[in-house]
Amino acid sequence: MKDAQPRTVYLKDYRVPDYLVDSTRLRFELQPRSTLVRSELHIRxxxxAGTDLPPLVLDGVELELLSVSIDGELVPASRYQELPEGLSIPVDKPEFVLEIHNRIxxxxxxxxxxxxxxxxxxxTQCEAEGFRKITFYPDRPDVMSTFTTTIVAPKQYPVLLSNGNEIxxxxxxxxxQFVTWEDPFAKPSYLFALVAGDLQHVEDTFTTASGRAVKLQIFTEAKNIGKCDHAMRSLKKSMRWDEEVYGREYDLDIFMVVAVDHFNMGAMENKGLNIFNSACVLASPKTATDASYQRIEAIVAHEYFHNWSGNRVTCRDWFQLSLKEGFTVFRDAEFxxxxxSRxxxxxxxxxxxxxxxFAEDAGPMSHPVRPDSYMEISNFYTLTVYEKGAEVVRMIHTLLGADGFRKGSDLYFERHDGQAVTCEDFVKAMEDANGVDFSQFRRWYSQAGTPVLDVSDEFDAASGTYSLTIRxxxxxxxGQxxxxxxxxxxxxxxxxRDGEALPLDTAGNTEQVLEITESEQTFRFHGFAQKPLPSLLRGFSAPVKVRYEYSSEDLLFLMRCDSDEFNRWDAGQRLAFMALEKLQEDFRQQRPLELPxxxxxxxxxxxxxxxxDPALVAEILxxxxxxxxxxxxxxIDAEAIIAAREFARRELALALKDDLLACYQRFHDDREYSxxxxxxxxxxxxxxxxxxLCVxxxxxxxxxxxxxxxxAGNMTDSAVALAALVNHAPEQVAQSxxxxxxxRWQQDTQVVELWLGLQSSSAQRGTLENVRGLMQHPAFELKNPNKVRAVIGGFANRNFNQFHRADGSGFDFLAEQVIALDKLNPQIAARLVTPITRWKKYTADLGDKMRAALQSVMDSGKLSRDLYEVVSKSLA
Structure with a gap:
């Protein structure tokens, strides 16, 4: 485990690497407790960086160093220095071959x-800084090298995989047995991958636009081999879409995917050998929900799209993480x-x-899309970097249009293929391809927080002019x-007033993208007989909050008439917010509750x-x-939120029972799952x-x-029905x-994870006592991130009622689990602690209990850097 040293890394301190690695040869002799790693690095x-010859400093953590050689000559231990997290070797020539033997x-x-x-x-999992746990290496993304990897293993591991093509x-x-793989494309060490096991695979081929045949393989345990078809179809659709929309062809002879049960993330885009969390690749109608099917399709696409937006063009340093992730999240969202349904x-x-x-933006870990500093880079695999980063890319797409954005992406890939670059390079390509100036737009990368737009309007009946002022x-x-x-x-x-879209210009366009660049701007539109109703921020064209005084009648009108489907939904959400906020206040004032x-x-x-669209109706409801x-x-008044929402759901269910039942019966059938x-x-x-209805x-x-x-003939119908029974049926029925x-499903890992999560997130059954009971169940494993996310994460993140109990026991439970997890898996511990980091926003009674739980984590002893950074910033 990495020590909790409050050492902060700053973007402003970036320096180019002193040495480059032109080629890397690796040999692994696999043994569970004693794997030998030999690396041969061609360094110059x-x-x-200059012409002097400073010591070569390599990163390394939890490694047993066996020997160091330069140009075939053994370097005595007295000549190099082992550092707390690396190795320093004196250098007397500008080019040499370094060979290191170590054990892990x-x-x-x-x-x-x-x-x-x-x-x-x-x-393996090497992003962001995992390769240094394999061997001593300049483990930074701007050191790019070709890799040749030989894996040697007993025959009980018949499948031996790495990046590139088998040679x-x-x-x-x-x-x-041994297998050697060669990756001809230079890549940073974080994209290295190795898999060895007793696996089976499904295979298919894809013919690229230029006519090349690419072999596609998905590897998994034998018991799951029948659950790979959807992922394979998703991969082929992704490859075709990337050719058609971005002109990007795949570049190797083979593309491999491996499903792994123990994985900190969703998946990893290692060049030519993607490693996936099993939950993000395995699916069959009887075992996966609709949400799982769509998630798998999106994640397969995301990792494949990284082949260009992340691998062929990668990030110079980890501050630029959104360069690859924001761009790729936007690409997979469009796919x-x-x-x-768009x-x-x-x-x-x-x-x-x-x-x-938005909560992250307003919390103690708030940071820009391109952070200025970090203590532990793993903590910046955040929604801000990924999702807000994708919104920043989406805004560029909105400003330039689809054709302009494609010109910019073409130039970006052409200009920087094989390079490690910055967010600035991405924006510059967009500018140069379209002849625009995005100097001010760059603030989205450097300024944290969620902008707020206050909108007011006026109508001059005499001139027929409608004015919209935005602040x-x-x-x-x-820090900002x-x-x-x-x-x-x-x-x-x-x-x-008739619901028709009104023209905004002489060309008759009924939608316009306004460019807000000043603290306050007024836009005027002419030719109206009556005051129009504005449909604001259509399609959520920017990640901002909009404040405008809509009446309930206005919102009802937008729900019925707005041609922008997103804003129809948003009008319904605003209407619900108005009702729920009043219910919360009535609850606090002990007034009778009444639904409008x-x-x-x-x-x-x-x-x-x-x-x-039925899917849109479901979202609106x-x-x-x-x-x-x-x-x-x-x-945040948790008690009032719970009371208001539960009352509203029950009243809606009772008032709409006949309509809900008619709609249910209209769509209830026994057709084969698709x-x-x-x-x-x-x-x-x-x-x-x-x-x-079950409420x-x-x-x-x-x-x-x-x-x-x-x-139920599919998992979607089965899981929803089970959740309804767990939350609303008598105890005996729910338990049965x-x-x-x-x-029925105890042998299926992904279904068991769903079963665990359904209980831990249940307001009815997910009591702290029951959650502790789930942790004692044979299906639970503290070392498995998916099981931890299902039970502990399900309770803390999705069980608002039980987690926010007035006695604070939920917060103490989370602190207890985070402390235990930090000794096993610091990444998971640091991510799991988030629900109690925003204690300042809660009412004093709950906020004080959250803070005390957070302080108990800080006082528990030596923390990992991952957890120390989050807790210390949250307590400040």
Whole structure:
């Protein structure tokens, strides 16, 4: 484990590497507790760094050094210096071959960084700084090298994989097997990958636009071999889409994917050998939900798209992480929008952004898309870098248009192929390709926080002029008290009283992207007989908060008439927010709670509208989550949020029972499962109706859930019905359903994770006592990140009611688990602690208890750098 040294790395201190590595040859002799690693590095002085010969400093953590040689001559131990996290070797020539032998222990590597064992399979995770746990190396992204890798292993590991193309295989004199792989494309060490195990695979081919045949392989354990087809189809669709939309062809002869049960992230884009969390690649109709199918499709696409936006062109340093991740998240979001419902995809992404990324922007770990500093780089694999970074790329796309953005991306790939570059290089390519100036726009990369747009309007009936005034501001964030104006694309439409879109210019365009560049700007539109109703920030054209005084009548009108589907949904959310905020205040003042009839009528009209996409209807019917309400509040009153939301759901369910039942029956059928967009949309609306109906806890409604659970032919219907029973049915019924589900699926790892998460996140059954019980269940494993996320993460992040119990026991439980996890897997511990880091925003009673739990983590002893950074910044 890395020591908790409060050493801060700053972007301003970046220096080019002193030495470059032209080629890297690796040899692994695999043994669970004693793997030998031999590296041969062809090194030369970096001409950009100077002509003197400083010591060669290599990174290395938890390595047993055996020997060091330069140009074939052994270097005595007295000549080099082992550092706390590396090795310093004196150098007397500008070019040389360095050979290092070292030993590592994959079996004891619970951090899941570097080379480790997962269910008897060797695999690696080297991003961001995991390669230094394999061998001594300049482990930084701007040192790019070709790699040749030989893996030697006993025959119990018949599959031996690494980056690139296979060039040799055979048997050693002592009967072990070996395979050698060669990657002809220079890459940084974080993209290195190795897998060895007893695996099976499915295989297919893809013919590129230029006619090359590429072999595609997905590897997994034998028991899961029947769950790879969807991932393979997703991969082929991704490859074709990237050719058609970006002109990017795949460049190697083979592309491999491996499914791994123990993995800190979703997947990793290692060149030619992507390693995936099993949950993000394995699916069958009976074992995976619609959400899993769509997630797998998106993640497969994301990792494949990295072949160009991340691998062929990579980031110069880790401050530039959004260069590859923000761009690639935007690319995979557009791919998913093309494959499914564009409006629903946008709604899902914005919902997550508003709930969790906006909270990150307003919290103690707030940072720009390109951070200025960090203590531990693993802590900056954040929603700000990924999701907000993608929104920044999306804004460039909005400002330039699809054709202009394609010109910019073409120039970017052409100009920087094979290089490690910066966010500035990406923006510069967009500018140069389109003849624009994005100087002000660059502030999105350097300024933290969520901008707020205050919008007001006026109408001059005499001249028929409508004026829209927009004022922008951005709250102070740690280290940034004052913010300069952002360059914000603001998509706008205007509606007449008949619901028709009004022309905004002489060309008759009914939508316009306004460019907000000043603290205050006024835009005028002419030729109106009456005051129009504005449709603001269409499609969520920028990651900002908009404040405009819509009446409930205005919002109802937008829900019915706005041609922008995102804004129809957003109008419904705003209407729900208004109702829920009043309910919260009434609860605090001990006044009787009453749901506004306008909200009921709005939901009824949506339910009865058969022209709308069913998936969009399902999204509109979903009340804002407790987490979203918390982010929206100035001060988080958990008790009031819970009371208001539970009351609203029950009242809606009772008032709309007949409409919900009719809609449920309309979409309830026993057709064969298909993950098509249309079928997913139908199931989404059907199951939204079922979830509402069961809130009433009436016998006839719960009987629908019991019948669906018993007859479900796919995991989506089964899981939704089970959740309804767990949350609303009598104890005996719920327990019986849980037991039968587990007995049926106990051998399927991904389904068991769903089963665990469903219980831990249940407001009804996910009590602290039951969550502790789940941790004692044979299916739970503290060393498995997926199980930890399902149980502990499910309780802390998705079980708002039970986690926020007034006695603070939920916070103490989380602190206790974080302390234990930090000794096993610092990355997971640092990410898991987030729910108690925003204690300052809560009411004093809960906030003080959160802070005490956080302090107990700090006082528990020596923390990893990962956890120390998050906790220390949160307590400051």
């Amino acid at each position: 002085r970096n001409p950009a 222990n994959p079996e004891e590597n619970t951090s899941l960084e570097g080379l480790y064992l997962s269910n008897g399979m060797y695999c 040799e295989r055979g048997t050693t004199e002592d009967g072990r 998913s929008a093309d494959m499914n 409006a629903v995809k946008r709604i899902e992404d914005v919902s997550m952004l508003r709930t969790t990324q 922008q501001s951005c709250p102070a964030t740690p 008290q004052e913010k300069l104006p952002f360059h914000i694309p603001f998509a706008l439409g205007l509606l007449g 009839p306008a909200l009921v009528n709005a939901y009824r009209s949506v339910l009865q509208n058969r022209e709308l 979903a009340l804002p989550s407790a987490q979203t309400l918390a982010e929206h509040a100035e001060t 993950p098509s967009a249309a079928d997913i949309a139908a199931r989404s609306l059907k199951n939204t109706c079922l979830s509402y 009433t806890e009436e016998t006839e409604q719960l009987a629908l859930a019991e019948a669906q659970f018993a007859a 359903a849980l037991e039968s589900f587990y007995q």
